[in-house]
Amino acid sequence: MIPVQGYEGAQVAVLGLGRSGFATARALRDGGAEAICWDDNPVAREKAEAEGFVCRDLLKQGAFEGVAALIVSPGIPHLYPEPNPVVKAALLAGVPVDNDIGLFFRSFATREWDMYETTPQVVAVTGSNGKSTTSALIHHVLTEAGRRTQLAGNIGRGVLDLEPAEDGEVVVLELSSYQTDLARSLTPDICVFTNLSPDHLDRHAGMGGYFAAKRRLFAEGGPDRVVVGVDEDEGLYLAGQLSEGAADDRVIRVSIERKLTAAGWNVFARKGFLSEYRKGRQAGSIDLRAIKGLPGAHNHQNACAAYAVCRALGLAPRVIEAAFASFGGLPHRSQIIAEANGVTFVNDSKATNVDAAKMALSAFKRIRWICGGLEKEGGLGDLGASASEVEKAYVIGREAAGFAMQLKGVETEVCTTMGKAVARAIEDAQEGEVVLLAPAAASFDQYDSFEKRGDDFSARVKGYLAQR
Structure with missing residues (x-):
């Protein structure tokens, strides 16, 4: 404590x-x-x-x-x-x-640190999607590399439940906008901004307030280094605000949409390959395609951010690559829970907004998509190319019919309950297809949390398969 x-x-x-x-x-x-x-x-x-x-x-x-x-x-x-x-x-x-985050940052450093050879550091990760996987991946790489590390915040333990830091330790915190918005003290050593998409808009009075809550983590504490996803305008703007110029390597830019090879420090992923560029020259690369714990472009973005942090902490590319290979992924985040008769079953219950669901849909081919729940402000929007691999959508939730009507160009079946959706998807699924839970909505109309929703999906899949 x-x-x-x-x-x-x-x-x-x-x-x-x-x-x-x-x-x-x-x-x-x-x-x-x-x-x-x-x-x-x-x-x-x-x-x-x-x-x-x-x-x-x-x-x-x-x-x-x-x-x-x-x-x-x-x-x-x-x-x-x-x-x-x-x-x-x-x-x-x-x-x-x-809040407890503010108390943590005012209390974490102690006089005992004067005796340490290497000062402990705090890595703070925020963003709309991917922050849990990014945080867990950083923690996993550090653990595999033999570095002392603890993981807390919006994932796992509360920040004040952590043990006092030891010599050279790295604490990795996942921080939500609810946590960064109020904390009176925010002084991490390295900050990560994964991406931004509409979420929690009522809590922050719109996108401007939501971005401002995230931005506080970078503006208030003056971190030594920042890792910023620049595929959205907000991230591009944030990187520009924090940088003193194109060659300022205190800002590490991350992308999965374009190559970043200009001066400075950049990490990007294209067609499954991660590349690191510094001062216009390639400094490292990893083939992400065979890493089962990191499927799809959205996880490649998470890998880029985690890689950048670990490089900033002094780890070599080959050490990071070896640790990536043993990362098993997180529950409820593109988690493969079963494979039977050539059909793969994937639990991405954490896809609680449209952009997260789009990322999940883009990671797989020939999809039987289970979606629906408590719709968030802004509606579903246009799924666009991300829905091109959807064979059929099986819609759950109390407002399933209204949700289904918004899925333009997608064959839908209103199921309302998870039990019916799983049964119908399994009955329809053919060899080579994927049954994917990626709700694009909150869980609170039927479940206490996205974890409970994902657990229900997993239990029903395994129960149904056991009877066949």
Whole structure:
């Protein structure tokens, strides 16, 4: 655990007692602060009280008297679409509002670091799609290379649940826009921006606010080096803002759409081959085509970003390539869960927006596509060439009929439930085809999370195949 620094002897309020909330309360206590906790769920409050924490209704008159700060869990809105009432009460009382990411960055470095031969470093990864795979891949490469490393943030452990850093350690954090938007301290050593596509627009009042939340990670802390995907205008703009000129190798540009061979430091992937160029000359290359854990162009983009970070950390190209080969991928992200009778079954439940689904569709041929769920703001848009390999779409979700109507040029069947969609896709599938779950929508109309949706798909596929 990372004890929180700077609040010794002070009262700090904690709003939201999920995974990050409890970790925050414990880390505050370990740092000598008194955590005052609140959650609307009485079960969560009972759990907190059982651990010895004081619970106080933070909407009561005078609740913030003597409170030094309010720490908010990521899912709680602080500005748009409107502030949570507790957050607004804190702001009206003049109490600073922060989150666990801000506490981590103010507390991670300690005096013990003066004794270390190599200062620990933090790599922070953000973007719309691919940040989990990119973070996990960086962590995997470092582990395979024998480097001390921990992985946390929006993936795996909460940031304050990490162990204090050892000599030379690299901490890899996946950070969502919810986390970067509010954190009062953001000081990573290396930052990654994978890409940007419409998501969480209500939380950020549109694309401008969404991009601004991501941009804070790069603008607030002044990282030593940044890795930026430049295939969208926002990434191109961000790289331009951070660079002092074409030859500034503190900015590593990444692309899967075009060759990047100009001055500076560039990593790109074309037709399954990753290339690194520095000062206009090739410095490394990897054939990604045979790496099963990284299928499709979207994973090649993730590989480029991870490669760039690992090179910035001093690893050789051949070391990175060997580690890529042993990467098994992440659950619910282009995950091959079964192969039977010449049909491959792929779980990409994490494709919760249209751009992520397009990437998944572009990674495979002859697809039986299971899609649908809680549609996000902006609708489905034009699937374009990404739908050219779809043999048929099997639509799930409470609004399956409306979702299906938007799939122009694609044969559809309204199934509503996962069970029916899996059964019908298996019945129709021919040898050489792929049954792909890539919903292009959130899960919350039928499932608690995209993980639960993916688990349901996997269980039903395996159960149905066992009966055949």
